Amino acid sequence: MxxxxxxxxxxxxxxxxxxxxxxxxxxxxxxxxxTLGLVGESGxxxxxxxxxxxxxxxxxxxxxxxxxxxLEGRDLVQMSDAQLRSxxxxxxxxxxxxxxxxxxxxxxxxxxLTEVLELHRNMTxxxxxxxxxxxxxxxxxxxxxxxxxxxxxxLSGGMRQRVMIAMGLxxxxxxxLADEPTTALDVTIQAQILExxxxxxxRRGTAIILVTHDLGVVAGMADRVHVMYAGRLVETGPIGSLxxxxxxxxxxxxxxxxxxxxxDPDVPLSSIPGQPPDLAALPPGxxxxxxxxxVQPTCxxxxxxxARLPSDEARSSACFENENLPAKADQ
Amino acid sequence: MSEAILEVRDLSKHFPMGKSGWRNSxxxxxxxxxxxxxxxxxxxTLGLVGESGxxxxxxARTIVGLYPPTxxxxxxxxxxxxxxxxxxxxxxxxxxxxxxxxxxxxxxxRQTVGSILTEPMAIHKxxxxxxRRLRSMQLLEAVGLNPRHLYRYPHEFSGxxxxxxxxxxxxALEPEVIICDEPVSALDVSIQAxxxxxxxxxxxxxxxxxxxxxxxxAVVRHICQRVAVMYLGRVVEVADRDTLFANPSxxxxxxxxxxxxxxxPEVESVRQRIVLRGDVPSPLTPPSGCTFHPRCPEREQVPxxxxxxxxxxxxGSGSGDQQRTCHLDT
Numbered sequence: 001m002x003x004x005x006x007x008x009x010x011x012x013x014x015x016x017x018x019x020x021x022x023x024x025x026x027x028x029x030x031x032x033x034x035t036l037g038l039v040g041e042s043g044x045x046x047x048x049x050x051x052x053x054x055x056x057x058x059x060x061x062x063x064x065x066x067x068x069x070x071l072e073g074r075d076l077v078q079m080s081d082a083q084l085r086s087x088x089x090x091x092x093x094x095x096x097x098x099x100x101x102x103x104x105x106x107x108x109x110x111x112x113l114t115e116v117l118e119l120h121r122n123m124t125x126x127x128x129x130x131x132x133x134x135x136x137x138x139x140x141x142x143x144x145x146x147x148x149x150x151x152x153x154x155l156s157g158g159m160r161q162r163v164m165i166a167m168g169l170x171x172x173x174x175x176x177l178a179d180e181p182t183t184a185l186d187v188t189i190q191a192q193i194l195e196x197x198x199x200x201x202x203r204r205g206t207a208i209i210l211v212t213h214d215l216g217v218v219a220g221m222a223d224r225v226h227v228m229y230a231g232r233l234v235e236t237g238p239i240g241s242l243x244x245x246x247x248x249x250x251x252x253x254x255x256x257x258x259x260x261x262x263x264d265p266d267v268p269l270s271s272i273p274g275q276p277p278d279l280a281a282l283p284p285g286x287x288x289x290x291x292x293x294x295v296q297p298t299c300x301x302x303x304x305x306x307a308r309l310p311s312d313e314a315r316s317s318a319c320f321e322n323e324n325l326p327a328k329a330d331q
Numbered sequence: 332m333s334e335a336i337l338e339v340r341d342l343s344k345h346f347p348m349g350k351s352g353w354r355n356s357x358x359x360x361x362x363x364x365x366x367x368x369x370x371x372x373x374x375x376t377l378g379l380v381g382e383s384g385x386x387x388x389x390x391a392r393t394i395v396g397l398y399p400p401t402x403x404x405x406x407x408x409x410x411x412x413x414x415x416x417x418x419x420x421x422x423x424x425x426x427x428x429x430x431x432x433x434x435x436x437x438x439x440x441r442q443t444v445g446s447i448l449t450e451p452m453a454i455h456k457x458x459x460x461x462x463r464r465l466r467s468m469q470l471l472e473a474v475g476l477n478p479r480h481l482y483r484y485p486h487e488f489s490g491x492x493x494x495x496x497x498x499x500x501x502x503a504l505e506p507e508v509i510i511c512d513e514p515v516s517a518l519d520v521s522i523q524a525x526x527x528x529x530x531x532x533x534x535x536x537x538x539x540x541x542x543x544x545x546x547x548x549a550v551v552r553h554i555c556q557r558v559a560v561m562y563l564g565r566v567v568e569v570a571d572r573d574t575l576f577a578n579p580s581x582x583x584x585x586x587x588x589x590x591x592x593x594x595x596p597e598v599e600s601v602r603q604r605i606v607l608r609g610d611v612p613s614p615l616t617p618p619s620g621c622t623f624h625p626r627c628p629e630r631e632q633v634p635x636x637x638x639x640x641x642x643x644x645x646x647g648s649g650s651g652d653q654q655r656t657c658h659l660d661t
Binding site for chain 2: 041042142156157158159186187188189190191192194195213214215216217219220239240243244253254255257258259260261262265268269270271272273275276
């Protein structure tokens with residue numbers, strides 16, 4: 001049995017501009033120790049998918065319409081708040097993007113770290129303090145004892161993100177949801193944090209869902225990738241083959257528009273024409289059709305479902321033209 | 332190479348910080364920019380890269396006159412801008428414009444696009460209202476927006492479109508130099524590529540010089556001819572693009588380049604990152620000697636404690652006009 005099974009998750013938001021289907025039927029599963037990269041641009045629904053798994057969709061305006069999130073067979077969507085609280089921070093934990101705003105500025109580092117331990121592990125203050133210091137040490141924070149006394153504003157951005165990671169890992173969760181964990185950080189600090197996450201995962205076998213817009217970070221971290229566009233998965237598969245030969249036109253466009261340190265810098269970057277869609281007014285057919293260079297008349301009428309590629313069972317893509325695309329993206 | 336349009340020499344910007352203690356206390360200074368020099372040539376792009384807090388944005392703001400410089404000179408076509416009053420700045424303001432990072436915060440939400448674009452022209456008394464409106468429509472067209480959107484408000488546009496409006500506003504006064512402060516870092520990848528290409532087209536069409544401030548080295552490589560790398564308020568390496576990316580000579584540049592993730596999983600799986608120890612030190616109490624020495628992975632190769640004592644000067648290294656501040660092999 002898979003560790004996590006997400007089945008037809010749907011989340012909608014009621015806004016002034018109408019109903020926004022932020023997550024529109026997302027299904028996937030995740031095994032122990034596996035890293036899944038969830039990529040897409042702003043508004044594609046990747047963060048809301050994570051919030052949906054954690055039962056943290058703000059309501060109102062958000063509504064989890066349908067779907068099951070099975071963690072080792074137990075459905076998180078059906079759980080009461082009390083049951084969910086015993087799962088969150090314990091079996092499943094989350095690292096947020098912005099280390100500046102996701103720590104409580106009024107509490108010392110110690111208080112923020114020991115809270116989960118006292119809650120989930122019934123530890124005494126002293127035990128929890130020792131465990132917290134050990135946790136900080138593991139994420140490479142020097143002088144953990146002194147850091148425990150400090151408040152978040154006394155720490156640098158990289159330090160705060162380490163504290164967030166330490167907090168997420170204290171109860172040795174089976175699943176870690178990391179939402180843009182390095183986006184607010186500089187590249188050299190990002191490199192440190194990514195190495196740290198890989199190292200901790202190898203030692204503990206934690207499964208990770210890594211939500212990011214940075215395809216380079218995913219390439220270095222993930223085993224499998226899911227690409228989201230306008231609330232739906234448009235392409236899924238193992239990282240190596242998907243990045244090497246993307247089958248969905250959106251994935252292709254995305255990969256080609258990333259500036260790289262290799263290749264001819266004087267050739268203009270290829271970009272995806274147009275703008276990301278308005279989620280409150282999606283076209284009836286494929287959401288990507290208005291920006292797609294392979295668009296056919298059927299694409300504007302019907303919405304393609306995510307279907308396995310005949311050439312590769314491990315991969316799926318939601319495109320009518322999968323088989324007709326040129327063999328390989330000329331990157 | 333063409334003449335330099337903007338010459339920055341030994342530019343420093345120090346901010347006074349709170350005094351510590353009650354009596355006889357020393358005024359402490361935050362040295363955000365500390366002796367930066369570079370030339371910007373007509374029609375060219377100079378990249379200014381570095382991590383947060385290295386002083387690149389302060390440098391930009393000092394050049395456009397938003398902060399008075401503490402010392403050093405900024406010469407535009409030979410005229411020193413550093414000592415100018417607000418009134419004295421007026422004729423140069425037309426020539427030096429700026430594009431900001433955040434397309435959501437840098438446009439007035441209560442002004443229509445038309446009024447955002449005509450306002451600079453009205454301030455500089457260019458043309459009649461009708462001509463200004465016509466010119467705004469041409470500007471919108473130049474940046475790839477629909478000229479009929481003149482009467483819309485910023486909130487009706489996406490992030491990428493707003494950044495195009497910011498670019499159109501910078502172009503309104505026909506500048507010769509545009510300071511771009513992280514113009515694409517808030518945008519999604521597919522939109523980022525559109526804006527980078529647009530900046531390139533506009534540069535050719537209007538012979539613009541860009542000072543392009545960014546932290547993303549892959550973006551810088553696509554748009555700049557020369558690149559200066561900053562660390563804690565100083566330029567640690569400057570070279571033409573191809574030299575810098577093929578042969579980085581400062582250990583900091585090398586570690587920055589090695590930390591840039593690539594989209595090829597095969598490259599990533601064999602990558603040897605140079606992971607730096609610790610964080611960037613506070614610019615309030617910069618380390619002695621070479622400010623990079625506490626984090627430098629190659630410090631052992633310099634004999635003695637030279638790195639922690641002697642401040643390295645920016646000097647030629649390797650081929651051509653590559654310069655760096657490092658004691659290695661000297």
